[in-house]
Amino acid sequence: MKGILFTCFLVIATTSAFGGDVNPAQDLNAFQKYFSSKFPNLPFREYINGVYAIDAESRSQWQEIEEFPPYELSISEGESEWKKPFSNGKTYQSCFPWPVNEGIRSHYPHWDVEHKRVVTLERALNECREANSEKPLEWEDSKLVGLSAYLAFHSRGKAMNVTIPNEEAKHAYAEGKHFFYTKRGQLNVSCADCHVYNASQKIRADILSPALGHASHFPVYRSEWEGIGGLHRRFVGCNKNVRAKPFQEQGVEYSNLEYFLTYMNNGLSFNGPAVRK
Amino acid sequence: MNRFSLFSISVVLLSWNLCWAASPAAVDNVQCNESTFSQYSKDADEALKKAKDVGHEWSETAALIQSAKQLAADKHFEEACKSAHAGLLQSRMAYRQWEENKNAGPRF
Structure with missing residues:
Protein backbone atom coordinates (compact mmCIF):
# COMPACT_ATOMS: atom_id res chain seq x y z
CA MET A 1 0.00 0.00 0.00
CA LYS A 2 2.82 2.37 0.96
CA GLY A 3 4.51 1.59 -2.34
CA ILE A 4 1.37 2.43 -4.31
CA LEU A 5 0.91 5.70 -2.41
CA PHE A 6 4.54 6.62 -2.98
CA THR A 7 4.24 5.87 -6.70
CA CYS A 8 1.08 8.02 -6.90
CA PHE A 9 2.91 10.82 -5.12
CA LEU A 10 5.84 10.58 -7.52
CA VAL A 11 3.54 10.64 -10.57
CA ILE A 12 1.66 13.67 -9.26
CA ALA A 13 4.87 15.47 -8.27
CA THR A 14 6.51 14.79 -11.61
CA THR A 15 3.54 15.80 -13.70
CA SER A 16 2.94 18.97 -11.73
CA ALA A 17 6.60 19.95 -11.73
CA PHE A 18 7.31 19.26 -15.36
CA GLY A 19 4.02 19.90 -16.94
CA GLY A 20 2.32 16.61 -17.58
CA ASP A 21 -0.57 18.87 -18.44
CA VAL A 22 1.58 21.17 -20.55
CA ASN A 23 -0.06 22.15 -23.78
CA PRO A 24 2.48 24.06 -25.90
CA ALA A 25 -0.04 25.09 -28.57
CA GLN A 26 -2.35 26.49 -25.91
CA ASP A 27 0.59 28.25 -24.23
CA LEU A 28 1.63 29.80 -27.53
CA ASN A 29 -1.85 31.07 -28.19
CA ALA A 30 -2.20 32.57 -24.69
CA PHE A 31 1.28 34.10 -24.81
CA GLN A 32 0.81 35.82 -28.14
CA LYS A 33 -2.73 36.86 -27.28
CA TYR A 34 -1.46 38.48 -24.07
CA PHE A 35 0.91 40.67 -26.05
CA SER A 36 -1.63 41.55 -28.70
CA SER A 37 -3.92 42.77 -25.89
CA LYS A 38 -1.08 44.64 -24.20
CA PHE A 39 0.02 46.36 -27.40
CA PRO A 40 -3.15 46.42 -29.51
CA ASN A 41 -1.72 48.77 -32.15
CA LEU A 42 1.54 46.93 -32.67
CA PRO A 43 1.62 44.72 -35.78
CA PHE A 44 2.67 41.14 -34.97
CA ARG A 45 5.67 41.22 -37.32
CA GLU A 46 7.12 44.22 -35.43
CA TYR A 47 7.83 42.28 -32.22
CA ILE A 48 11.13 41.09 -33.67
CA ASN A 49 12.46 44.61 -33.16
CA GLY A 50 12.07 44.50 -29.39
CA VAL A 51 12.10 47.88 -27.66
CA TYR A 52 12.43 49.59 -31.04
CA ALA A 53 8.96 48.38 -31.92
CA ILE A 54 7.37 50.09 -28.93
CA ASP A 55 9.38 53.25 -28.35
CA ALA A 56 9.66 55.82 -31.13
CA GLU A 57 12.70 57.65 -29.78
CA SER A 58 14.72 54.46 -29.32
CA ARG A 59 13.63 53.36 -32.77
CA SER A 60 15.00 56.44 -34.50
CA GLN A 61 18.36 56.01 -32.70
CA TRP A 62 18.42 52.35 -33.69
CA GLN A 63 17.66 53.15 -37.33
CA GLU A 64 20.62 55.52 -37.39
CA ILE A 65 22.90 52.83 -35.95
CA GLU A 66 21.63 50.34 -38.53
CA GLU A 67 22.91 52.61 -41.33
CA PHE A 68 26.41 51.40 -40.43
CA PRO A 69 25.68 48.21 -38.51
CA PRO A 70 28.41 47.32 -36.02
CA TYR A 71 27.81 43.58 -36.49
CA HIS A 154 21.33 34.46 -44.31
CA SER A 155 18.22 33.34 -42.43
CA ARG A 156 16.62 36.76 -42.23
CA GLY A 157 12.97 36.61 -43.10
CA LYS A 158 12.67 32.87 -42.42
CA ALA A 159 9.84 32.00 -40.05
CA MET A 160 10.44 30.60 -36.60
CA ASN A 161 8.82 27.23 -36.48
CA VAL A 162 10.01 25.21 -33.51
CA THR A 163 8.35 21.83 -33.20
CA ILE A 164 7.87 19.59 -30.18
CA PRO A 165 7.95 16.12 -31.66
CA ASN A 166 7.50 13.87 -28.62
CA GLU A 167 6.95 13.65 -24.87
CA GLU A 168 10.66 14.04 -24.09
CA ALA A 169 10.77 17.25 -26.11
CA LYS A 170 7.65 18.38 -24.29
CA HIS A 171 9.42 17.77 -21.01
CA ALA A 172 12.35 19.98 -22.13
CA TYR A 173 9.85 22.61 -23.24
CA ALA A 174 8.13 22.42 -19.85
CA GLU A 175 11.45 22.89 -18.06
CA GLY A 176 12.22 25.91 -20.23
CA LYS A 177 8.79 27.30 -19.48
CA HIS A 178 9.23 26.72 -15.77
CA PHE A 179 12.58 28.49 -15.85
CA PHE A 180 11.02 31.45 -17.64
CA TYR A 181 8.34 31.96 -15.00
CA THR A 182 10.47 31.15 -11.94
CA LYS A 183 11.61 33.99 -9.72
CA ARG A 184 15.34 33.94 -9.14
CA GLY A 185 18.11 35.73 -7.35
CA GLN A 186 18.22 38.16 -4.51
CA LEU A 187 15.87 40.49 -6.38
CA ASN A 188 13.29 37.69 -6.64
CA VAL A 189 12.46 38.38 -10.27
CA SER A 190 11.53 36.02 -13.11
CA CYS A 191 12.15 36.50 -16.83
CA ALA A 192 8.39 36.98 -17.18
CA ASP A 193 8.20 39.64 -14.45
CA CYS A 194 10.26 41.98 -16.62
CA HIS A 195 9.57 40.87 -20.16
CA VAL A 196 5.91 39.87 -19.96
CA TYR A 197 4.08 41.68 -17.18
CA ASN A 198 6.24 44.81 -17.25
CA ALA A 199 7.23 44.96 -20.91
CA SER A 200 7.42 48.61 -22.07
CA GLN A 201 7.91 49.84 -18.48
CA LYS A 202 11.13 51.55 -17.53
CA ILE A 203 13.76 49.91 -15.38
CA ARG A 204 16.00 52.79 -14.46
CA ALA A 205 16.81 54.40 -17.83
CA ASP A 206 15.99 51.35 -19.93
CA ILE A 207 12.74 50.18 -21.40
CA LEU A 208 11.88 46.52 -20.88
CA SER A 209 11.42 44.69 -24.16
CA PRO A 210 8.53 42.28 -24.77
CA ALA A 211 9.49 38.59 -24.56
CA LEU A 212 7.61 38.02 -27.78
CA GLY A 213 10.33 38.48 -30.38
CA HIS A 214 13.23 37.84 -28.02
CA ALA A 215 14.69 34.86 -29.82
CA SER A 216 14.49 36.34 -33.31
CA HIS A 217 17.54 38.54 -33.57
CA PHE A 218 20.53 36.88 -31.92
CA PRO A 219 23.46 37.19 -31.97
CA VAL A 220 23.32 40.88 -31.13
CA TYR A 221 25.81 43.69 -30.97
CA ARG A 222 25.20 45.31 -27.60
CA SER A 223 26.57 48.72 -26.71
CA GLU A 224 26.89 47.48 -23.13
CA TRP A 225 29.11 44.61 -24.27
CA GLU A 226 30.94 46.71 -26.86
CA GLY A 227 30.73 43.62 -28.98
CA ILE A 228 28.53 40.86 -30.28
CA GLY A 229 27.21 37.94 -28.28
CA GLY A 230 24.68 35.15 -28.27
CA LEU A 231 21.35 34.58 -26.61
CA HIS A 232 22.85 32.55 -23.76
CA ARG A 233 25.24 35.36 -22.93
CA ARG A 234 22.16 37.53 -22.57
CA PHE A 235 20.56 34.94 -20.26
CA VAL A 236 23.70 35.01 -18.13
CA GLY A 237 23.51 38.80 -17.98
CA CYS A 238 19.84 38.77 -16.98
CA ASN A 239 20.48 36.23 -14.23
CA LYS A 240 23.38 38.29 -12.93
CA ASN A 241 21.21 41.41 -12.98
CA VAL A 242 18.75 39.81 -10.59
CA ARG A 243 21.68 38.51 -8.53
CA ALA A 244 21.16 34.87 -9.30
CA LYS A 245 24.14 32.69 -10.04
CA PRO A 246 23.99 32.13 -13.79
CA PHE A 247 24.09 28.72 -15.45
CA GLN A 248 26.58 27.51 -18.03
CA GLU A 249 26.03 28.81 -21.55
CA GLN A 250 24.68 26.04 -23.78
CA GLY A 251 23.91 23.94 -20.72
CA VAL A 252 20.60 22.15 -20.39
CA GLU A 253 18.88 24.99 -18.46
CA TYR A 254 19.50 27.74 -21.01
CA SER A 255 19.05 25.41 -23.98
CA ASN A 256 15.60 24.43 -22.71
CA LEU A 257 14.84 28.09 -22.06
CA GLU A 258 15.83 28.94 -25.63
CA TYR A 259 13.63 26.11 -26.86
CA PHE A 260 10.62 27.43 -24.95
CA LEU A 261 11.26 31.05 -25.85
CA THR A 262 11.73 30.35 -29.54
CA TYR A 263 8.59 28.22 -29.56
CA MET A 264 6.70 31.19 -28.06
CA ASN A 265 8.01 33.23 -31.01
CA ASN A 266 6.69 30.81 -33.64
CA GLY A 267 5.25 32.69 -36.58
CA LEU A 268 7.64 35.61 -36.28
CA SER A 269 10.66 35.80 -38.56
CA PHE A 270 14.37 35.71 -37.85
CA ASN A 271 16.10 39.08 -38.20
CA GLY A 272 19.53 38.56 -36.70
CA PRO A 273 22.12 39.71 -36.22
CA ALA A 274 20.89 42.90 -34.63
CA VAL A 275 21.86 45.88 -32.51
CA ARG A 276 20.65 46.43 -28.98
CA LYS A 277 21.60 48.82 -26.18
CA MET B 1 -11.72 24.02 25.21
CA ASN B 2 -13.31 26.98 23.51
CA ARG B 3 -12.36 28.48 20.19
CA PHE B 4 -10.49 31.35 21.78
CA SER B 5 -8.22 28.97 23.71
CA LEU B 6 -7.51 26.96 20.58
CA PHE B 7 -6.70 30.14 18.70
CA SER B 8 -4.40 31.37 21.48
CA ILE B 9 -2.54 28.07 21.62
CA SER B 10 -2.13 28.12 17.85
CA VAL B 11 -0.72 31.64 17.94
CA VAL B 12 1.74 30.71 20.70
CA LEU B 13 2.85 27.58 18.83
CA LEU B 14 3.23 29.48 15.59
CA SER B 15 5.28 32.23 17.26
CA TRP B 16 7.46 29.64 18.94
CA ASN B 17 8.01 27.92 15.60
CA LEU B 18 8.90 31.17 13.90
CA CYS B 19 11.36 32.05 16.67
CA TRP B 20 12.90 28.61 16.39
CA ALA B 21 13.21 28.90 12.60
CA ALA B 22 14.85 32.29 12.96
CA SER B 23 17.12 31.28 15.81
CA PRO B 24 20.40 31.94 13.93
CA ALA B 25 19.38 35.61 13.95
CA ALA B 26 20.65 35.52 17.50
CA VAL B 27 24.13 36.04 16.05
CA ASP B 28 24.22 39.54 17.48
CA ASN B 29 23.72 38.22 20.99
CA VAL B 30 26.24 35.41 20.76
CA GLN B 31 29.85 35.82 21.66
CA CYS B 32 31.57 34.89 18.46
CA ASN B 33 34.72 32.82 18.64
CA GLU B 34 36.44 30.15 16.62
CA SER B 35 34.05 27.43 17.67
CA THR B 36 30.89 29.51 17.12
CA PHE B 37 32.18 30.55 13.72
CA SER B 38 32.95 26.99 12.82
CA GLN B 39 29.29 26.06 13.41
CA TYR B 40 28.00 29.06 11.45
CA SER B 41 30.36 28.30 8.61
CA LYS B 42 29.29 24.66 8.50
CA ASP B 43 25.59 25.63 8.52
CA ALA B 44 26.17 28.23 5.82
CA ASP B 45 28.03 25.76 3.60
CA GLU B 46 25.28 23.17 4.00
CA ALA B 47 22.53 25.69 3.26
CA LEU B 48 24.40 26.97 0.22
CA LYS B 49 24.84 23.45 -1.13
CA LYS B 50 21.12 22.84 -0.69
CA ALA B 51 20.26 26.00 -2.67
CA LYS B 52 22.89 25.18 -5.29
CA ASP B 53 21.57 21.65 -5.78
CA VAL B 54 18.17 22.98 -6.78
CA GLY B 55 19.68 25.63 -9.08
CA HIS B 56 18.75 28.64 -6.99
CA GLU B 57 22.07 29.88 -5.67
CA TRP B 58 22.26 33.65 -5.43
CA SER B 59 25.21 35.30 -7.06
CA GLU B 60 26.91 36.82 -4.03
CA THR B 61 26.37 34.15 -1.40
CA ALA B 62 29.40 31.95 -2.06
CA ALA B 63 31.69 35.00 -2.02
CA LEU B 64 30.09 36.13 1.23
CA ILE B 65 30.76 32.79 2.90
CA GLN B 66 34.27 32.75 1.47
CA SER B 67 34.94 36.21 2.85
CA ALA B 68 33.66 35.02 6.24
CA LYS B 69 36.24 32.24 6.19
CA GLN B 70 38.97 34.69 5.34
CA LEU B 71 37.89 36.96 8.19
CA ALA B 72 37.96 34.01 10.56
CA ALA B 73 41.40 33.05 9.33
CA ASP B 74 42.48 36.59 10.20
CA LYS B 75 40.90 36.14 13.67
CA HIS B 76 38.15 38.73 13.07
CA PHE B 77 35.49 36.43 14.48
CA GLU B 78 32.73 38.98 15.08
CA GLU B 79 32.71 40.07 11.45
CA ALA B 80 33.28 36.51 10.26
CA CYS B 81 30.18 35.30 12.12
CA LYS B 82 28.09 38.14 10.71
CA SER B 83 29.15 37.34 7.14
CA ALA B 84 28.65 33.60 7.59
CA HIS B 85 25.25 34.25 9.12
CA ALA B 86 24.29 36.50 6.21
CA GLY B 87 25.41 33.75 3.82
CA LEU B 88 23.33 31.24 5.77
CA LEU B 89 20.21 33.40 5.60
CA GLN B 90 20.69 34.12 1.90
CA SER B 91 21.03 30.41 1.16
CA ARG B 92 17.91 29.61 3.18
CA MET B 93 15.95 32.29 1.35
CA ALA B 94 17.25 31.03 -2.00
CA TYR B 95 16.07 27.52 -1.16
CA ARG B 96 12.72 28.85 0.00
CA GLN B 97 12.48 30.77 -3.27
CA TRP B 98 12.86 27.46 -5.09
CA GLU B 99 10.15 25.87 -2.94
CA GLU B 100 7.78 28.76 -3.58
CA ASN B 101 8.37 28.59 -7.33
CA LYS B 102 7.88 24.88 -7.82
CA ASN B 103 4.64 25.53 -9.67
CA ALA B 104 5.63 28.78 -11.32
CA GLY B 105 3.72 29.52 -14.49
CA PRO B 106 2.06 32.31 -16.42
CA ARG B 107 -0.37 34.65 -14.68
CA PHE B 108 -2.54 35.35 -17.67
Missing part, protein backbone atom coordinates in the same frame (compact mmCIF):
# COMPACT_ATOMS: atom_id res chain seq x y z
CA GLU A 72 29.00 43.58 -40.12
CA LEU A 73 32.57 42.71 -39.22
CA SER A 74 31.30 39.72 -37.30
CA ILE A 75 29.33 38.50 -40.31
CA SER A 76 32.48 38.76 -42.43
CA GLU A 77 34.50 36.87 -39.84
CA GLY A 78 31.82 34.20 -39.76
CA GLU A 79 31.78 33.90 -43.54
CA SER A 80 35.57 33.39 -43.68
CA GLU A 81 35.36 30.81 -40.91
CA TRP A 82 32.48 29.02 -42.63
CA LYS A 83 34.42 28.72 -45.88
CA LYS A 84 37.75 27.80 -44.29
CA PRO A 85 38.37 24.06 -44.58
CA PHE A 86 39.06 21.96 -41.49
CA SER A 87 42.34 20.05 -41.41
CA ASN A 88 40.56 17.13 -43.08
CA GLY A 89 39.52 19.33 -46.00
CA LYS A 90 35.82 19.46 -45.12
CA THR A 91 33.96 22.62 -44.13
CA TYR A 92 31.09 23.40 -41.75
CA GLN A 93 28.69 22.96 -44.66
CA SER A 94 29.40 19.22 -44.57
CA CYS A 95 27.52 19.00 -41.24
CA PHE A 96 24.35 20.75 -42.39
CA PRO A 97 21.88 19.42 -44.95
CA TRP A 98 20.66 22.89 -45.88
CA PRO A 99 22.62 25.44 -47.96
CA VAL A 100 23.45 28.71 -46.19
CA ASN A 101 20.99 30.79 -48.19
CA GLU A 102 18.15 28.46 -47.25
CA GLY A 103 18.31 29.63 -43.68
CA ILE A 104 20.28 27.22 -41.50
CA ARG A 105 19.53 29.42 -38.45
CA SER A 106 15.83 28.82 -38.84
CA HIS A 107 16.26 25.10 -38.09
CA TYR A 108 17.48 25.83 -34.56
CA PRO A 109 16.85 25.21 -31.76
CA HIS A 110 15.39 21.79 -32.36
CA TRP A 111 14.84 18.58 -30.46
CA ASP A 112 17.47 15.96 -31.18
CA VAL A 113 15.48 12.72 -31.10
CA GLU A 114 18.54 10.51 -31.03
CA HIS A 115 20.39 12.25 -28.20
CA LYS A 116 17.21 13.38 -26.42
CA ARG A 117 18.17 17.01 -25.94
CA VAL A 118 17.75 20.47 -27.36
CA VAL A 119 20.34 21.40 -29.97
CA THR A 120 21.09 25.06 -30.47
CA LEU A 121 22.87 26.45 -33.52
CA GLU A 122 26.04 27.18 -31.53
CA ARG A 123 26.12 23.64 -30.15
CA ALA A 124 25.60 22.21 -33.65
CA LEU A 125 28.52 24.30 -34.95
CA ASN A 126 30.82 23.10 -32.17
CA GLU A 127 29.73 19.50 -32.63
CA CYS A 128 30.53 19.89 -36.30
CA ARG A 129 34.05 20.92 -35.36
CA GLU A 130 34.42 17.92 -33.07
CA ALA A 131 33.07 15.58 -35.73
CA ASN A 132 35.84 16.89 -37.96
CA SER A 133 38.56 16.43 -35.36
CA GLU A 134 38.76 20.13 -34.48
CA LYS A 135 38.70 21.52 -30.95
CA PRO A 136 35.38 23.06 -29.95
CA LEU A 137 35.38 26.84 -29.57
CA GLU A 138 34.48 28.77 -26.43
CA TRP A 139 30.80 29.73 -26.58
CA GLU A 140 31.60 33.41 -26.87
CA ASP A 141 34.62 33.00 -29.13
CA SER A 142 34.40 35.62 -31.86
CA LYS A 143 34.70 32.88 -34.50
CA LEU A 144 31.68 31.00 -33.16
CA VAL A 145 29.63 34.15 -32.67
CA GLY A 146 30.69 35.22 -36.16
CA LEU A 147 29.50 31.92 -37.64
CA SER A 148 26.21 32.38 -35.82
CA ALA A 149 25.93 35.96 -37.13
CA TYR A 150 26.72 34.84 -40.68
CA LEU A 151 24.10 32.10 -40.59
CA ALA A 152 21.55 34.37 -38.92
CA PHE A 153 22.11 37.00 -41.60
